[in-house]
Amino acid sequence: MSTLLEVSGVSVSFDGFKAINNLSFQIADAELRAVIGPNGAGKTTFMDIVTGKTRPDEGRVIWGEKSVSLLRMSEAQIAREGIGRKFQKPTVFEGQTVRENFLMALKKDRGVLSVLLFRPSKADHEQVDALAEEVGLLAELDRLAGELSHGQKQWLEIGMLLAQEPRLLLVDEPAAGMTPEEREHTSKLLVQAAKTRAVVVVEHDMEFVRRLNCKVTVLHEGGVLAEGSLDHVTSNSAVIDVYLGR
Amino acid sequence: MIRILIACLALMCWGQAGLALDLTLQEILQQNKNLVEKSSRKTIGPVIEEIAASNLSQAQGFLEAWGNKQVWQRRSDGLFFFGTEVAKRQYKLTDPDSGESVGEFTKKDLKQLKPNSGVRALIATALVLFQLSDPDPAKRAEALQAMERAPTAEHLAPLRLSIDNEQDADLKAHKSRLERLLTISFDPDTATRVAAIQSFEGDLGVDVRATLNPLVVTSMNITSGDLPTDENIARVIKPGSEDLSMPAAYDLLVARKLAPPATSTEDIRAALVAHIDGGQVAKISVAQLSDPEIRRQAYDRLAEQSLVPAFIGEEDIAKKLLGYTFYETFAETSVVVTDAAQAALSKIDLNVGMNQTLDLTLDAISLASIYFLAAIGLAITFGVMGVINMAHGEFIMMGAYTGYVVQQVIPNHTVSILVALPLAFAVTFAAGVVMERLVIRYLYNRPLETLLATFGISIALQQLAKNIFGTQARPLTAPGWLDGAWVMNDVVSISFIRIAIFILALIFLGVFLFIIKRTRLGLETRTVTQNPRMAASMGINPERVNMLTFGLGSGIAGVAGVAIGLFAKVTSEMGNDYIVQSFMTVVVGGVGNIWGALAGATMIGFLQKGIEWGNPSNTLAAQTYMIIFIIIFIQFRPRGIIALKGRAAGD
Amino acid sequence: MRTSFIAKNPSVLVFLLALASFTIIVTILSEGFGIGVISTSFIKTLGKTLCLCLIAVAMDLVWGFAGILSLGHFAFFGLGGYMIGMWLMYERTRLIVTEALMQGQIPPTGSEVIDSIGSQIFGVVGSNEFPLIWTFADSLGLQLLLVVLLPGILALVFGWLAFRSRVTGVYLSILTQAMTLALALYLFQNDSGLRGNNGLSGLQNLPGVEAPQSIVSMWFFLASAMALGLGYSLAAWIVSGKLGSVLRGIRDNETRVRFLGYSVEGFKLAIFTLTACIAAIAGALYYPQAGIINPAEIVPIASIYLAVWVAIGGRGRLYGAVIGAGFVSLISTWFTGGQAPDIPLGFYTIRWVDWWLVLLGLSFVGVTLFAPKGIGGLFDLLKKKEGKA
16 A cells, blocks of 8 residues: 655744644545544644645645645645535535535536536536435435535535545544434545545544544644554553543 | 115124214205115115114114105205195195104195115115014014015125024024025135035925025037036036927927927828818828828928928927037036025935925824724724724714714813813713624624624715715814924924824824723723633623723724814714724734734835825825735735744634 | 527517517617607617617626626726727817818928827826827727727636636625726826726717717617627627526535535636626617716726616516616616605605615615615515415
């Protein structure tokens, strides 16, 4: 397995507070990874850096086979490179139908003119239907996204991410506020997605992480504290001190 | 000249007894009867000097009367009297020495002394000299001022002599300064003049520049041969250079009748019109004459027939100009003096430039204070609370009108301003609270809606003010003690009212910092704006805090309105003038920070003054360029000069 | 594709039919082409209103759909007016001047004509030289191109600067307001090249056209109606497709759109520039009907009124913008024109000329607070009732 994303020696500080401190992180193609850590460990800032929302003070972020640096790219460019991101709060376009949400996310030319002239073909509609079925929203396609339940919105967002056909998926607390059944569905979606692409899941819920059954990275004070299987890291005394032992 | 010196010496000794000459005015006049009767500038001098030197207390009055054509000669005996018209062609005469009336006479028995302007000037000079040594210092100062207005060579000697005996230190300094200025203009000795010029190096006085500038005035001269050696030549100018274009140089030749006038297109046209003959000009049909080339052809044909002067175009002009040299000469003939004057002027210019920079800086600071005053309320409502209030300008207006109304009730300007400031705060505070309660609180976190709703309030308030106070500007008069200016020298001055506004801005800054950093309200405001839910759970009522904070911001806008009204016109539309600048100030400075507003105001104030200085004729353009600059500035510092960083800045 | 577009957007068809019938009725009632019930000056008012509706559509596109509250679109409107005004004024002056010079004893040369035009047009600002921006004033074609090009380029440059540095929300509004103010102040100068506060005048006369104003006004009325129809259809077509989706996405959650891989800045810039061009075309049709344009037309408050119309009509729906602009501008004309009856209260008489703006301002606050969907929101209520019945 080749390395898809390599983050090395990255630091960033806000007004003197070091949110990320010499962080290094790697993920390979088609790998599922969980990132855990206490509040303020830098999980969200880490995602901000990878997706271009925050510029690090130092360090490198290298992407793909051609080893391009992501630091010079805008958020949109990075997204087009194949990195999809799901935010903590479900953010779908509530004023538009589920179908419109999907259509917007479909991997197509993102230029203004081609967007203007775009009219969905039969194949596009079929792809939307397939995605909707996968995330369990086939019946809701023509409803407004704002009318969906909280869990459905999360799935819609995951579905939209899949529609982008990214090579790396960054998922921030996908299970927050879900019922146990919804969690189960979500974890299955993620495991399924990770078969064809890399997926990084940031999550608080240990039960959910266990269900993902993957390598775990523990962040603390902006750096990597431990890495390995869930059992491995949970038996690490340092991890127990800062996170689990509370 | 010598006689003037004597006269002056006599004047010096006026107060001392024992040196009196024993003649009365009438006797002096009678001795010089012929000169007085047929007075002329060339001959009357000695008489005036004798009168001036007579040490008679009536002398000054007599000279004044003489100058005013109030002295009459009685034909019967040739004696001179003061005459006043009592009836038509009927004059009452009084004796110049005793002041006693000698009766009334008809005009035909009398002859009026009518000194011509030259004689009157001599009389006036004599009178000035009288005043220069007058026992009353005010009169002496007056005399000096008269001299400054119209300096003459004759003033120089007596002025020099009057310096030593001058008791008043200020007047003495004034006299010696004037003496040096007169020396520059009128002293015959070149070295003395140069020394006087050098004594003024770097002096900022307007009078110095007024004295030196005529020395270096140049006039244009033309010669066809070599440059003359006996003239003080400033420089030689080549026609076609920046200072003298070819056509302008040729026009000079034409004006001196050294060359025939160039042929303009109008000339051609006029010539052609004058020679239209049966629909043709020189056998070219009129209809073809819309082409300039054909017009030229027709003109040349006319010239061949000697009907019009030959065509003189650019080539002829260039050729002709080769034969002449253009040069500028100084009016002042002494090279040493003009060199010294130029050197002194350039040093003065440098000094003036530096002082102008200082003056500009003061101007910029006062403008910055005004912007700061206008923006500080916004720095609270927009900067701290994040509420965009388009009616902010109308709160400023409301404050200014409050001041105006107070002045209608309380006529004393000092008292009325002291009343108006807190009252304006109260009025706009109340208005702000009402607006917050009725409108803004429903729109928190919906900034665009807030913008539009407050804009609606803005137009309503503006029109309301128009309905109440009318469209014409209302005055808000500053107290008398704020009139005038603090004058440092002839270049640097700043009006008291601007100083007052600067101080007011400082007070506002202090009050603001105190409220935000040291009071309960300030603490609660900061808490509520950072995390309203947490604040609420700690027992702070966010609604109350928001209401009071908004009221505070509005109230400060009202006080700023009174201050702004003192130097700007109070109209219903005055808010418009400040709203964009205020927002720019807050945005450029950095939102959420009082120092940001200060920095923004300073930058915009200095920028605007700087641009106005670069383009003084056009304040409209200055504002245009300033806004463009701000738009570009925001490219580089989107969060303003003093930016909050990181997550605290929000997204 | 077209049938499906109309079928999917029945409101467009309704609107176009309504516009067509309105135009036909007005034509029949007009002085120029019909029975003369409607005066020429009112035809001009109606024509101008149609232009205002067009710029309101542009405003709705940029604000209601893309969420960019621009307080500068009236500046583009004015610039469009200036561009067409330059040709109208130049050409008309040229005809008059040439005729006058032809009366002279010899025919004028080209430069004599131009000098004479120059002193006719710029004498009022103490100049007789043609400023650089008048270079193409003698060519209708180029000047028509400039109607779109100049405001378009201005919008492009300004938008590029603003969006690039991620100025959003109220900051962008303030910045656009500053831009408008800068432009207005610039035009107020005598040496701006556009006659300072005198502006351009006599624009109601079409050079070389002998037809009376009653006819000319109808031409412009019909052209305005057609422009509105086209502009509305274009806008409706844009928002019905994926671009509309993306624009609404940007309005509702810019960051999310960015993480979907769309370069938000590019889309904003495109819609900002496009709407600026539409606004400029509306202005180019408006000012020949108004007859005069001066910098006072461009001051920021005009653009804010535009936002007011759209908000009152109901933003985010194109017919709302048209209704708002048409309704508010016509009713404003009625109230401020002194036609509305005064209301005597005994102790005070409410004169609408004085009180209309107060009412407008307050009603605007009311709409923002109580009816954020504007007049257009009423249609939703009707639809719901029908649905229930």
